[in-house]
Amino acid sequence: MGDEATLPTGTDDLETTFTEQNITDVEVADNSRVSQTATAEFAIFQFKDNVGDADTFTITWTGQSNLASSYSNVYLQIYNRTSLAWETIDNDLTSSADTDFTLTYTVSGAVPYKDNDNVICCRIWQQGV
Numbered sequence: 001m002g003d004e005a006t007l008p009t010g011t012d013d014l015e016t017t018f019t020e021q022n023i024t025d026v027e028v029a030d031n032s033r034v035s036q037t038a039t040a041e042f043a044i045f046q047f048k049d050n051v052g053d054a055d056t057f058t059i060t061w062t063g064q065s066n067l068a069s070s071y072s073n074v075y076l077q078i079y080n081r082t083s084l085a086w087e088t089i090d091n092d093l094t095s096s097a098d099t100d101f102t103l104t105y106t107v108s109g110a111v112p113y114k115d116n117d118n119v120i121c122c123r124i125w126q127q128g129v
Helices: 020-027
Strands: 002-004 042-050 056-063 074-080 085-092 101-108 119-127
Antiparallel strands (some): 042 119, 056 101
16 A cells, blocks of 8 residues: 555555555455555555456455545556556545445456466555645
8 A cells, every 4th residue: 555646557566565454454344444644645555366267256345535535536446467557447436535435346358457376456546635
């Protein structure tokens, strides 16, 4: 996770690595939170997951922001390893601050998104003010 002045173009790890406790906190939608600040920057959570041989899978993220998405949209993106670009697969532009919302997308035809080890890279981001 990180707060960045510009959105990264690749999949390099961000400035702050998730701790074991952070991973436990985000594994289940249960009101456990991992915070990321970003004043006049992009608040980004990046996840890398092994999807195995699956050609179809669903990506789901549930969380909240202290900045309403109607003021600054929240985006879910997946990295396309063929085009070497981030693709927006869902977004939220209507949720109130400090209210849970869910971003989700079903990928069908996973080959462009997986590396040689079947790992995909996704991120959720919002531009802070």
